[in-house]
Amino acid sequence: MAFKDIELNMGPQHPSTHGVLRLKLTVDNEVVLKVEPVIGYLHRGMEKLWENLTYTQIVPLTDRLDYLAALSNNLAFALTVEKLAGIEVPKRGRYIRIVLAELQRLASHLAWAGFMANDIGAMSVLLYGFEAREDILDVFEEYIGARLTVHGIRIGGVPRDLDEALVSRIRGVLSGIPRRLKDIRALLDENRIWKQRTVGIGLISAAEALDFGLTGPALRASGVNWDLRKSIPYSSYDEMDFDVPLGSRGDVYDRYLVRMAEIEQSIRIVNQALDKLPPGEFMAKVPRVLKIAPGQVFQTIEAPKGVLGFTIKSNGTDKPERVKMKSPSFINLQSLEHMCRGNLFSDVVGILGSMDIVLGEIDK
Amino acid sequence: MLDVPADRPALREVHEALTGRFPDSVLAGSFEKGELAETIRAEDLLPVLRFLRSEHGFNCLDDLIVLDNVRLPEAPAKRFSVLYQLYRFPGDVRVRLVVDVGEDEPLDSVVPIYRSADWAEREAFDMFGLRFRGHPDLRRVYLPDDFDGYPLRKDFPLEGKGDGL
Amino acid sequence: MSPAVSDFVIPVAKIAAVILYPMVMVVVMIWLERRVVALIQGRLGPNRVGFQGILQPVADAVKLFFKEDIIPRQADKLLFNLAPILVMFSSLLAFCFVPLGEPLRIGSYTLTLWIAESPVGLLIVLGLSSISVFGVIFGGWASNSKYPLMGALRSVVQVLSYEIPTGLTVLSVVFFARSMDMVEIVRRQEAAHIWYGFMLPVSFVVFWISAVAETNRAPFDLPEAESELVAGYHTEYSGMKFAYFYMAEYTHMVLASSLVVILFFGGWLPPFPGVKFLAFLHAVPGFVWYLIKIMFFLYLYVWIRATFPRYRFDSLIKLVWKWLIPLSLINLLAVVAVRYLL
Numbered sequence: 001m002a003f004k005d006i007e008l009n010m011g012p013q014h015p016s017t018h019g020v021l022r023l024k025l026t027v028d029n030e031v032v033l034k035v036e037p038v039i040g041y042l043h044r045g046m047e048k049l050w051e052n053l054t055y056t057q058i059v060p061l062t063d064r065l066d067y068l069a070a071l072s073n074n075l076a077f078a079l080t081v082e083k084l085a086g087i088e089v090p091k092r093g094r095y096i097r098i099v100l101a102e103l104q105r106l107a108s109h110l111a112w113a114g115f116m117a118n119d120i121g122a123m124s125v126l127l128y129g130f131e132a133r134e135d136i137l138d139v140f141e142e143y144i145g146a147r148l149t150v151h152g153i154r155i156g157g158v159p160r161d162l163d164e165a166l167v168s169r170i171r172g173v174l175s176g177i178p179r180r181l182k183d184i185r186a187l188l189d190e191n192r193i194w195k196q197r198t199v200g201i202g203l204i205s206a207a208e209a210l211d212f213g214l215t216g217p218a219l220r221a222s223g224v225n226w227d228l229r230k231s232i233p234y235s236s237y238d239e240m241d242f243d244v245p246l247g248s249r250g251d252v253y254d255r256y257l258v259r260m261a262e263i264e265q266s267i268r269i270v271n272q273a274l275d276k277l278p279p280g281e282f283m284a285k286v287p288r289v290l291k292i293a294p295g296q297v298f299q300t301i302e303a304p305k306g307v308l309g310f311t312i313k314s315n316g317t318d319k320p321e322r323v324k325m326k327s328p329s330f331i332n333l334q335s336l337e338h339m340c341r342g343n344l345f346s347d348v349v350g351i352l353g354s355m356d357i358v359l360g361e362i363d364k
Numbered sequence: 365m366l367d368v369p370a371d372r373p374a375l376r377e378v379h380e381a382l383t384g385r386f387p388d389s390v391l392a393g394s395f396e397k398g399e400l401a402e403t404i405r406a407e408d409l410l411p412v413l414r415f416l417r418s419e420h421g422f423n424c425l426d427d428l429i430v431l432d433n434v435r436l437p438e439a440p441a442k443r444f445s446v447l448y449q450l451y452r453f454p455g456d457v458r459v460r461l462v463v464d465v466g467e468d469e470p471l472d473s474v475v476p477i478y479r480s481a482d483w484a485e486r487e488a489f490d491m492f493g494l495r496f497r498g499h500p501d502l503r504r505v506y507l508p509d510d511f512d513g514y515p516l517r518k519d520f521p522l523e524g525k526g527d528g529l
Numbered sequence: 530m531s532p533a534v535s536d537f538v539i540p541v542a543k544i545a546a547v548i549l550y551p552m553v554m555v556v557v558m559i560w561l562e563r564r565v566v567a568l569i570q571g572r573l574g575p576n577r578v579g580f581q582g583i584l585q586p587v588a589d590a591v592k593l594f595f596k597e598d599i600i601p602r603q604a605d606k607l608l609f610n611l612a613p614i615l616v617m618f619s620s621l622l623a624f625c626f627v628p629l630g631e632p633l634r635i636g637s638y639t640l641t642l643w644i645a646e647s648p649v650g651l652l653i654v655l656g657l658s659s660i661s662v663f664g665v666i667f668g669g670w671a672s673n674s675k676y677p678l679m680g681a682l683r684s685v686v687q688v689l690s691y692e693i694p695t696g697l698t699v700l701s702v703v704f705f706a707r708s709m710d711m712v713e714i715v716r717r718q719e720a721a722h723i724w725y726g727f728m729l730p731v732s733f734v735v736f737w738i739s740a741v742a743e744t745n746r747a748p749f750d751l752p753e754a755e756s757e758l759v760a761g762y763h764t765e766y767s768g769m770k771f772a773y774f775y776m777a778e779y780t781h782m783v784l785a786s787s788l789v790v791i792l793f794f795g796g797w798l799p800p801f802p803g804v805k806f807l808a809f810l811h812a813v814p815g816f817v818w819y820l821i822k823i824m825f826f827l828y829l830y831v832w833i834r835a836t837f838p839r840y841r842f843d844s845l846i847k848l849v850w851k852w853l854i855p856l857s858l859i860n861l862l863a864v865v866a867v868r869y870l871l
Contacts, residue, residue: 008675030842040506047491048515052522083397121748121839127570193748193837196844210423210453213480224453231456297397298427298449298460311429311447315436326427326449334483345679346751346841363506 005033010348012041018115018352019359023336030345035337039330042363050323055081055155055290058323063149065325066361069108071100072303073361074153079234080299080310081155082284085292090281093157094236098273099170100143100152101235101301102266106177107136108304109263113184116256116353120197125184132180135173142166155290157283167274174267181263188256198253202339202351205250212335215328216306217262218355221247221254228302239276242269252347252354259356291318305329305356325364329357368395374457375400378420386412401447401460406471409463413477416450422459424451425478430488435518442466444494448474465494473499491516535638543644547624554823555779559586562831569835593775596768601673604765608671613766613773616664620780623657626650627787628712630797630816642816643712651699651709651792655692658743658784661777662688665752665762668774672765680762683842684745684752690849691742697857698736701729701864702792715796722804726793731860733793735853740785742849744778747834751842786826794822 010023020041026034046065050058062077063070075097082089089097114129137147143166144152144159152158162170188194204214206222219226227244229237245261247254292314300309306328315321332355339351368376375395382402383390389408394401404412416422426449433440442464450459465471473496474481485496486505493514496502503509513520560575560583567574575582600609629642647653662685669681702725703709706717718724726733742749752762763774790796797815801807810818840848 006675040504040508043506045515048520048522117838121750122837123566124570124835127572131571187836188838191838193840193844197838197841211479213424213426213478226453231454295396296401297399298458300426307426309427311427311449313431322429322431324427324429330483331480334480344841344843 008345018357021357021359021362023348023352025345025348027345032340032343032345032348035340035348037333037336039333039359039362042359044364046364047323047325051320054318055292055320058320059154060149060151063151064360065327065364066108066303066305066308066329066358067148068111068358069104069304070148070150071104071152072108072301072308074151075101075235076299076301076303076308077310078153078155079301080297080312081290081292083299084295084297084312084314085290087156087284087286089157089235089284091236091278092161092280093282093284095273095277096158096162096282097153097235098237098240099162099270100158102270102273103136103139103170104150105266105304106263106270107133109259109266110136110177112259112304112353112356113256116350116356117184117188119349119353120194122187122194125187128180128184132177135176139166139170139173142169154283156286157281159283161282162274162277167277170270171274174270177263177267181260185260195253197347197350198256198354199251200249201252201343201347202354203249203251204335204339208338209250209335212338213331214306214335215331216303216356217258218255218306218332220244221258222250223248228300228307232300234299234301240269240272242272252350255354289318291316292320294321300326303328305358305361306332308361327361327364329355329359329361333357333362368400372398372400374452374455375459378416378457378459381420382412382416385415399458399460401462403462403464406463406465406469409461410472410474410477412461413448413450413474416459417477420452421455422450422452422457424453425449425474425480425484426451426458428474428481428484428488430492430494430516432492432516432518440464442469444492446471446488446494467493470495470497472497473502475499490514493517539640540644544625547644548621550629551621551624551780551783552776554783554827555776556586558779558782558827559589561827562834565828565831566835569832590772593768593772596771598768598770599765601765603673605671605673608667610770612664612668612671613770613777614664615667616661616777617773617780619657619660619664620777620784623654623784624787626654626711627784628715628791628796630814630819646710646712649709650711651703651714654711654784654788655695655699658781659688659692661781664777668766669762672762674765677762677764680752680764684762687745687749687752687842687845688743690846691739691853694735694849694853694857695739695743697854697861698729698732698739699792701732701857701861704861704864704868705729711791711796715791715798718795719798724793724795724798724800726795729793729860729864731856732864733789735857735860736793737789738853739849740789741830741833742845744781744785744830746778746782746830748837748840749845750834751839751845782827782830783823786823786830789826790819790822 006027008025008027010025012020012022022038024036024038025032046061059074059077062073065073110129110133114126117125140150140152141147144150204222206224209219209222209224223246225244225246230244242265245258245265247258294314294316296313298309298311300307308328309326311324313321336352336355340348368379379393379400386408389404389412390402391405392403429447431445432443433445434443444465446463446465448461450461463471471494473485475485483505485499486502488494489496489502490504490506491514504511513525563585564574564582575585578584578588600606625644626647627643632642633640665681665684669677702714705725706714708714745752763771766774797819799810799813799818
């Protein structure tokens with residue numbers, strides 16, 4: 001009894017597909033021949049909906065795209081609208097946005113670390129990562145009232161100020177994260193079983209990664225030094241001092257190391273932003289009914305999952321003519337088949353985990 | 365002739381190279397809000413992209429956007445505008461190519477040049493009904509294969525038609 | 530004592546005890562696993578049902594008892610029903626030969642703490658525990674579904690491969706003890722005043738790793754890997770049949786722990802059996818020491834599960850064929866050589 005060219009279905013309901021994703025796998029005795037992702041199970045028609053809502057009404061809906069990193073979606077959309085309407089965000093607002101966006105990056109990467117380790121079998125790392133993430137979500141709750149779909153960045157700035165109490169609370173949270181990170185790294189970094197499951201698995205070279213349009217930590221793990229926070233800085237990121245971690249081989253292990261290093265860099269950025277927080281306004285004067293003259297812009301940010309962008313075309317009214325979202329996970333998922341080919345069936349789970357996709361972002 | 369301001373030398377260079385090499389293809393150009401957009405003829409899409417990729421280093425296709433112009437006050441001749449957002453890495457230069465295409469006209473698929481256009485073109489087909497010649501596997505990406513209609517067209521109602529599925 | 534009691538009542542009571550003892554251990558294990566794994570992960574685990582969650586296994590049993598028994602339509606009914614019975618049966622039967630302690634003297638009657646003692650008891654136990662592989666194959670095949678089949682095949686290869694280092698390391702112990710009778714092995718350790726685990730550390734480690742792999746436990750739990758195969762060979766089972774697989778896994782673990790304790794950890798001997806000033810430890814009955822040691826190994830099972838990632842299948846097979854088998858072979862030869870030279 002051989003397993004020649006068997007079609008296996010990792011169906012929409014599966015413990016490891018990070019959402020409703022269907023993978024049609026063709027395997028030959030455990031070696032993967034073909035992977036075909038089938039998406040659309042979470043399609044909510046966001047882009048159609050947005051054409052019927054005002055710009056301010058769209059911002060809370062963007063939370064639901066990448067629901068593990070809601071503030072990045074808010075930030076990307078707000079930046080695009082501001083570029084289109086010519087709104088200038090005051091400096092304090094920009095700095096608070098940096099703090100929020102990097103905290104969100106921390107939360108997203110900690111959730112990713114937990115899920116990926118759990119898929120490969122190290123169950124405890126899931127709980128350690130989420131324990132650290134809980135502290136960050138509590139900060140969001142104190143700041144704006146929501147943990148997951150935060151809506152904490154609005155058009156023109158941020159809705160609330162960071163007062164002294166909140167600043168010291170954030171610093172406390174940040175000082176607690178390295179300890180948990182040390183626990184996770186002690187369990188995984190030099191673990192023989194972890195390395196056997198991740199080193200040399202899911203390889204993608206730098207040239208192929210660029211060709212497939214891969215962005216984010218997965219691209220940086222292949223050695224390509226592309227971080228939008230450095231190359232096309234937005235929201236005062238050019239005033240922050242941080243490193244961009246790079247990998248060399250482009251395998252699952254490198255992606256893991258890159259994201260762990262990014263967590264450390266994010267802590268560094270938040271501390272700097274809190275130290276240098278300038279006084280002043282945190283929200284620009286935005287009219288209640290925001291009408292934007294006809295025009296079109298494309299603005300991107302470096303979200304935790306990759307390059308997230310919005311194209312907005314306005315038509316003079318308070319509702320956009322067209323909003324198109326460039327979703328990093330949608331494009332990253334296309335390279336899954338290339339990475340999985342030739343690897344074993346058990347590795348598909350690890351490779352999918354290392355790509356860090358979120359179905360809300362893919363399916364809109 | 366579009367005047368790209370002198371403080372954007374890279375964009376100026378791209379604009380001049382493009383209009384120099386393909387004078388008949390470039391129908392219009394615009395520079396607003398710091399972004400360069402060139403409208404080109406549909407039949408020259410692949411040569412222009414190849415030129416930009418190989419000789420000017422635009423190695424990434426950031427996004428593929430489709431606009432439905434049917435409700436615009438100055439209704440243009442062709443219904444859809446397809447926008448190709450190109451990016452040069454390293455160098456961080458962005459250029460937008462605009463191609464106008466009619467309702468039942470097929471467009472050349474750019475998958476041979478940029479592999480990341482694969483699903484983006486499927487999405488354009490799924491949402492607008494645009495067909496791409498030479499696409500390896502053109503089928504719907506979000507909606508079920510037997511769905512009737514193209515939802516992001518302006519004449520498709522927000523609530524959907526009938527049962528939908 | 531009348532023959533009716535000594536020939537009928539006592540054996541029946543012992544058989545009941547032999548069935549009850551692993552069942553009680555299973556109940557303890559269910560609770561232990563969930564609490565310990567939870568505490569390692571920084572959460573609490575079940576602590577509502579009964580004091581500190583002690584009644585959680587009862588709640589689980591009641592739930593499983595009342596679940597609908599679903600049999601897939603195309604399943605092979607005979608094999609589907611037979612599989613859980615086989616798995617449970619093989620491990621329970623093996624317990625007949627596992628001794629629990631020195632014979633107790635009650636009045637004029639000597640109560641042996643085992644049902645049967647055989648000169649080849651160890652061989653019988655190893656053979657019986659291998660029958661459970663059939664249960665796994667039947668379960669995976671009869672479910673008529675790809676995931677269980679893959680899980681079953683993986684499990685078969687894994688168990689068969691890991692039988693070899695198990696056998697080789699057991700052989701090294703047998704060589705020392707000059708017997709395959711488990712009671713005799715423990716008595717030999719008593720006579721030598723040392724647990725075999727300290728004399729044969731390599732054998733102990735290899736046997737323990739193989740035992741973890743034989744029982745399909747983490748990090749070798751690929752056949753039932755939750756995140757990959759949903760639930761492996763018991764995906765399609767529900768209700769009491771699933772409960773049987775679940776209990777059989779724990780029973781197997783208890784059996785493996787018993788073997789480790791008897792072969793390498795001195796069975797019912799207290800620590801440092803020969804040291805004079807620790808002779809007060811003998812006041813504690815043998816089977817209490819035995820239970821303490823078994824609990825330690827069961828805890829070790831759970832501890833390992835909560836810590837390590839899962840081995841991928843080819844790494845698992847490479848581990849046994851490239852490392853464990855050659856290591857156990859060399860170990861056996863070394864043991865023989867040392868014994869002959871000394």
